[in-house]
Amino acid sequence: MIEMKDVGKRFDRFKALEKVSLSIQKGSIYGLIGSNGAGKTTLIKLLAGIYRQDHGEVTIDGSPVYENTGLKQKIFYIPDHPFVFSHYTTKQMARFYKNCYSSWSDERFEKLAELFEVNLQKKIQTFSKGWQRQIAFILALSANPEILILDEPMDGLDPVVRKKVKNLLINDVAEREMTIFISSHNLREIEDICDHIGIIHSGTLILQKELDELKADIHKVQVAYRDGVPNHLLKKLNPLHTEKRGSVSLFIVRGDEDSIARQIRETNPVIFDLLPLTLEEIFIYEMGDIGYAIKNVVV
Numbered sequence: 001m002i003e004m005k006d007v008g009k010r011f012d013r014f015k016a017l018e019k020v021s022l023s024i025q026k027g028s029i030y031g032l033i034g035s036n037g038a039g040k041t042t043l044i045k046l047l048a049g050i051y052r053q054d055h056g057e058v059t060i061d062g063s064p065v066y067e068n069t070g071l072k073q074k075i076f077y078i079p080d081h082p083f084v085f086s087h088y089t090t091k092q093m094a095r096f097y098k099n100c101y102s103s104w105s106d107e108r109f110e111k112l113a114e115l116f117e118v119n120l121q122k123k124i125q126t127f128s129k130g131w132q133r134q135i136a137f138i139l140a141l142s143a144n145p146e147i148l149i150l151d152e153p154m155d156g157l158d159p160v161v162r163k164k165v166k167n168l169l170i171n172d173v174a175e176r177e178m179t180i181f182i183s184s185h186n187l188r189e190i191e192d193i194c195d196h197i198g199i200i201h202s203g204t205l206i207l208q209k210e211l212d213e214l215k216a217d218i219h220k221v222q223v224a225y226r227d228g229v230p231n232h233l234l235k236k237l238n239p240l241h242t243e244k245r246g247s248v249s250l251f252i253v254r255g256d257e258d259s260i261a262r263q264i265r266e267t268n269p270v271i272f273d274l275l276p277l278t279l280e281e282i283f284i285y286e287m288g289d290i291g292y293a294i295k296n297v298v299v
């Protein structure tokens with residue numbers, strides 16, 4: 001389990017992170033979102049043991065992460081600009097990681113190289129940005145890490161490759177309980193793959209929740225009536241947001257799906273639909289100030 005307790009990090013006088021606490025279970029995919037400069041990379045570098053926190057604790061399975069070479073064997077970190085030695089080919093980089101990770105698999109490396117159709121003899125720095133990222137994934141997954149830390153993982157990848165990468169990541173989580181920590185600006189991408197969500201704003205984690213829990217409690221209702229929406233229904237539903245689109249009214253309603261549907265059907269609407277919200281919509285409707293921050297984060 002990954003844990004941060006009351007963690008703070010300053011750069012000179014600037015507080016980049018303050019009182020950050022989180023815990024991530026093995027086999028979970030945790031997505032961290034936040035605007036530019038919110039503190040995502042700083043948090044990730046603390047998790048990866050690159051930075052030392054000023055106060056608080058950063059542990060994996062109860063052991064401190066910073067300067068813990070044993071633990072680093074379990075972690076693979078792909079930064080927003082993947083690391084390569086200049087002039088190294090993918091094959092040479094693979095040899096380097098094979099020496100770093102006892103869990104490295106040559107067989108997996110060969111399979112992944114074939115799947116992505118990568119030229120192993122070409123210098124990595126001469127590949128395009130998207131290709132360099134694909135190579136980073138090939139190397140990371142061949143190391144079979146227990147924890148994979150990703151900073152803006154899909155940046156520069158085309159839709160076909162994104163899908164390929166997502167499937168591979170989900171497979172590793174399902175088959176060998178790899179834990180993934182993803183930082184991204186892209187809420188849709190996070191929604192697609194993560195089971196837990198954290199939002200960071202100005203160095204503070206302002207929300208952490210299980211994705212299903214977030215989704216089960218809020219719904220979009222579309223209704224139309226011959227003589228307008230009954231007042232008593234509106235009072236009961238107490239919507240977070242209402243909108244009129246022609247003769248159809250749209251409500252954002254919190255509560256249990258079955259109970260909401262029953263109450264609406266009892267009023268004999270002409271049109272009735274109850275739809276799930278996207279993660280983006282949930283944040284925007286439910287969280288006021290945070291919603292505003294999210295609007296600026298979503299791409």
Ligand SMILES: Nc1ncnc2c1ncn2[C@@H]1O[C@H](COP(=O)(O)OP(=O)(O)OP(=O)(O)O)[C@@H](O)[C@H]1O
Nearest residue numbers: 011012014016034035036037038039040041042043
């Ligand atoms: N090495 C450093 N020295 C001084 N300030 C830093 C350093 N690293 C980060 N900061 C500052 O800490 C804050 C958080 O930066 P961080 O890179 O963690 O944000 P981020 O959420 O990853 O941003 P982005 O989405 O733009 O990549 C920023 O204001 C940044 O300027």
